[in-house]
Amino acid sequence: MSVTNEAEDMAATARYRFLLIQAFRLPEDSPYRHRRIGAAREQALMNFDFVGPLLQDVDWEVHAGALTTYGDWAVETRAEFAFSAAARLPLVREACESGKYNAIVLLGGGEPGFLESCEIARPFGIPVTSCAFSQMHYATMLGNKFSVIDLAENHNMYYYNLVIQHRMADRCASIRMINFPHERPGHEVERQFHVERDKARRGEFSVAVEEAVEAAVAAIEEDGAEVITLGCSGTFWLQPILQRRLNELGWEVPVLEGYRCAITLAKSLVDMGLTASGLTFPDVRPRRWRKKKVF
Structure with a gap:
């Protein structure tokens, strides 16, 4: 062969x-x-x-x-x-x-x-x-409430809808923003998140890391978060750094990322051997159907 x-x-x-x-x-x-x-x-x-x-x-x-x-x-x-x-x-x-x-x-x-x-x-x-779906569900197995660290106001509000969509509104303590929006035409930014990422990976001081730590601690102390999750995938690189920094501060809080x-x-x-429910996602013409859907 x-x-x-x-x-x-x-x-x-x-x-x-x-x-x-x-x-x-x-x-x-x-x-x-x-x-x-x-x-x-x-x-x-x-x-x-x-x-x-x-x-x-x-x-x-x-x-x-x-x-x-x-x-x-x-x-x-x-x-x-x-x-x-x-x-x-x-x-x-x-x-x-x-x-x-x-x-x-x-x-x-x-x-x-x-x-x-x-x-x-x-x-x-x-x-x-x-x-987002996976982080939220794992977070609810690890603590009573979780908070999300995210990087832009418009992305925050889109993610807010995901929290509601996944029926996690009563388990999400807060969304905390560190203001590092993506660049786009007409909205170039001075605080570039990829630059902060590269600094952190080289072991240098990173404003993004410091603000993420501050946001996570505030979520724990002020919002009641017991687990920290990360919003935009551009923030996922923070996970091991944020986990280490929280541990050093004495906060035994899991930090999750989506991948x-x-x-x-x-x-x-x-x-x-499982996949999604056929009642939640029915076929175009399901063999069985319900006359009433309740909330």
Whole structure:
């Protein structure tokens, strides 16, 4: 047997066969593209240094996402999330129809197209997980209430809707903002979040880190948070740093980020042989239907 055929056979029999799909893809010439993606899949996945260990037993691929149609900057507003959701759904359907995967992980903190992707994937028996949904559910297993650290006012309010959508309003203590919005035409910013990220990774002083620590402590002391989560996927790099800083301050509080939560939840659903409910996401013409839906 050739090496290629052996690898293909191993992939076909792997317990976990995941496709990770990015929320969007900026054009190559975008001035707002601050992360250059290499050919290797590890380079295409942000924060691979602490996400990678969870993928060691997974046969996985990562899709760069659909090219943005609203412009060449990162998604923040409701309208931009809607465009991104519509662009991602054909990728989900194609992945389901391919028969190659037994779970799909939607990357991106705002999880555009998550519910619609669950609807597409359910008839194929494929579970779909996403970052906000997974973080919130893990957070509620670890403490009474969680808070979200996020980076822009418009993104905060979009995420606020996700908290309500996932029926977590009574478990979410607060959304705390550190004001580092993405750059976009006509709104260039002096405080660039990717610059702060690079400083932190070099071990240098980072204003973003200090403000995130301050926000997390305030969420604990003032809002009643017992778990900290992160909103936009651009903030996920903060997780190990924020966890360490809170521990040093004596706060024994879990800090979660979306990628690891979504990957771990996908594994759990595959292990249990579960996907979304056919009552929550019915077929176009379901075999059984209910005359009344109650709240």
